[in-house]
Amino acid sequence: MKKDRFSLLFFKKSKLLKSGEASIGMRISANGTRVDVTINKSIEPHLWNQAKERAKGTSKKALDLNEYIDDAEIRMFKLFQEMQQDGYTVTARELYNRYFNIGPHKKVERMIIATFKEHNQECRALMGRDYELGTIKKYETVTRLLERFILKKYEVEDLPLTSLDRDFVHGFEMYLKIDRNQQQNTVARYMKAVKKITNRALTNEWITRNPFAGIKVRTVQTNPTFLSLEELHLIYKHKFVGILDVVRDMFVMSAFTGLAFIDISNLRKEHVVEDNDGNTWIRKPRQKTEIVQNIPLLDIPKAILKKYADNPKAIERGTLLPVPCNQVMNRYLKEIGNLCGIEKVLTTHVARHTYATVCLSQGVRIENVSKMLGHTSIKMTQHYARVLDSSILEDMQGIRSAMAGEPTRKRRTSKKKQ
Template identity: 45%
Template sequence: MAMQNNSFSVLFFIKKSKLLKNGEAPICMRITVNSKRAEVQIKRSVEPDKWNHLKGCAVGKDRKHQEINLYLETARNRVFQIHRQLEADGKPITAVTIKNIFYGGYDSPKMLIETFNEHNQEYRELMDKEYAKGTVLRYERTVRYLVEFMREQYNCADIPLKSINYEFITKFEHFIKTQKGCAQNATVKYQKNLKKITKTAILKKWISEDPFADIHFKQTKTNRDFLNESELRRIIAKDIDIDRLQTVRDIFIFCSFTGLAFTDVKHLKAEHIVQADDRRWWIRKAREKTDNMCDIPLLDIPRLILEKYKSRPGYSERGFLLPVPSNQRMNGYLKEIAAICHIKKKLSTHSRKHNAFAI
């Protein structure tokens, strides 16, 4: 996929070798883009001796020839308008494309970013209903990365879906790793997001071949640190005066004792806390990621954490039980907590499920 040079011209000429029965010569329009031509029959004709081949127009001040020139100017403006629109939309510009649009019988190709944005809009409309916020944001981030990549690599903001090939995919992978600093597993997630769009394009017959046919995703195995019971107790017992760290400590402990994912705790509401017939309390909630229903016993420590934040102002307005910050802030504050608790292991929102097995 090469960069576009955008050389463009429009020329009118007559075909003297194909005179009509009335002796007039048909007028043609030649569109040239990057040295490649396409001819358009504009259904107008003129006497050969009434044509100025240097200016590409009819000569004479009578009504007939003035109307011919007015039509030629209208056609020229229409072609320039088509060219500007294709350029503004970041779509591929060829002489044949302009010719087909001029004739009115052309469907512009399905574009990658245009299609991706439509997909993301549907996901955003269903956010917190069918899709987690993190999933929606990751798809939107994929679009931003693709636009940056194409501007840098191909000097365009969008490409036809059928232009995506092995080279495009591997170069995008290299861009994510080198320009965005993503590790292998994160890179694979962005590639899979792109593959979802191309798979949809195949199903809707917008493209005929799978550009990912020879692409094999390779994820690296990660060994996350987990805390033992002694280390968890140390974090629980630590006297923390800073409110933001105290809140993050409580959220982390709650995740560790329940085994719930960060996003599940963030969306935890009163309706998810239920009491069984034996008067024991349980968390009954569908997982945000899988939508699988889970039943988790509400132990004393996480129950006390819920009680602690029950009367906090501002957090109950949307019905959420805990003031969970963003994932990025959580991980940043957990580093501080690990330091003040003299724990050398790396704490993150992902390590809570491993901690649950240590309790």
Template identity: 35%
Template sequence: MDLHYNRQIERNGYVTAESLKNAIQGIGREEAMLLKEFLIWNAEIRQSIGITHTASTYRAYTVAFESLKRFVRGKYEPGDIAFNELDYSFIEDYVFYMKTNRGLAAKTVYTQVKFIKRLLQRAVHKGIISRHPFPDYVPDSSPVIRRWLSKEELDKIMGTSLQKKNMNFIRNLFVFASFTGLAYVDLYNLKQENMVTDRDGNKWIHQKRTKTGTEAHIPLLDIPLRILEKYRGTGKDGKVFDLSEYSVARRTLNLVKRECKLDKPISFHMARHTWATLICLSNGISIEILSRMMGHRNISTTQIYAEATNQKIDEDMGLLEERIENKYSFTKEEINNV
């Protein structure tokens, strides 16, 4: 009885003898479920594409739904959870799951929580619940640590034989991103008209970034040129590559990771970081040039990669210090002269 009483207080803000009796006997309206309502909301967003929402917004909400669905169906027996069962422990568990089980960055976790809070606010407006169960909840907003592949890890990805066509394709596109710095959405939107040859015969990508709207100018090295040649003519509607939605590519990339026996999560965004750090900064490309190639609005954004590279130098120097400890030393006489 206490459970039904508390649920009605949570949902409606009040309880009556009749409503409590009906709840105990299983009479009355069906409980509103979180994933079911999320699907309804996504369907409405899809119908409004081009009117009040963009296709990219719909894709973002779809990704948020899929992430939440994996968590809920892995934790709750019916495969869904009622709105009136949501509390702080639910969102804390979900955030913990995203950080530990999926290895998502703090910024991504924050975005996923934001989608859920919007869904719950919508539920309040629709009268599904009387109040938001965690309106003030904010996940840990520690700065995102940008991660990239080492040369050994990139070599492993490039050198592993993959028998399945879809895995080989996604691996090659990941390598392409690692040598061009393109985000997945920009790979998806890359068109033949973005491929430019300058007066010296050098080939470039000139493309406006989807995220920022700024122009990126990227010179094409030998490896991405070979990948372009391999998939020449496979794209549709003027696109360079015939890519699926990111959720499909992400699942395939996870299979690639397993085949390559890598011990850390990889993503197309990691490929972009790999290009910025391992390929460019570590080989002497200046911050100013890198910023233009990445299509950053200001150089301070690019500076984060330089700081990350310096952090790696500090870590490597720490390891070096451990390795050479006690291997080199002054004589007692000379140490006094230093």
């Protein structure tokens, strides 16, 4: 019985691309037949080692190419074995057709955009239980961006899921940064969404290689915008009418409680309780972490709750406050900032930053601030900690006196209880 023969060769093509790189070809040989094909990968000519049929070096492009070659060899040999076991005559053309999913043996292959849309539909079905609307909208935005990226770079509406390799991931990241002009943390948020669905594909064995292997999704530390107490009171005391009045009140409510926008929107009667000493508290699980927030209710938020006690919109929703949608809030907050002469860009989340920063600057212990904000770790609360000018000057008084040759004053400390 004649034994089937099969070999695979990768080689650098002599004609260079406009970029100066050389395309890499793949030669399939089987039982005297041969097919040459370009694999849509390229490398700088001096970085190709023909003896090893691999790219040289540890650059991202070299590692990606070598990973593709490793995967191609495994897949091609597996197809060769399957044809032998099924009793087919092995030819280079048939191996080529099966590898690239062409012809009568073509399998229904999962596509990138279709897989993302399927995931998004499942999220929509679980909205309110496992997923919040904001999270779903994030995945839908990523899907739209992927559609535009694929159409721009590959000139097709969708690609097989197996095309989701390191080169694709890197290309999408560059598209977000260069074409869409997105900031690093926004890019990181979108890339993490892609990574989550990639992990799902790996778990279901829709793909065999992790395209994020060796790729770190990086975020950068940012300085949250917050208001001083003077700026906050300026907004609170300003006279507004109509929608501006409502938006201002919702912002101030968040700034005096630390509740995030979604938690202000879902604040209900059962979340406001009174203890045995007559103190009023907001006790509500935070939507994002499900950790119960224990927040003492101050006079200003009490007055806001009283103001909207009979509001028809709030009553219809079953909530305590008629909170507009986030986009409306942010749009009118910019106008409010301008009318009050505040140059900082106001958003709904600035209110939460303000609450955390003011509490910390007024000496509230970070453990208590963390509890009121519903954080899972004090490390998250430390992100809000800011050293204000007043505390810096106070700490520097001793050094100023010492430099002037004056006796150093001892800082006042509270007496310990006996």
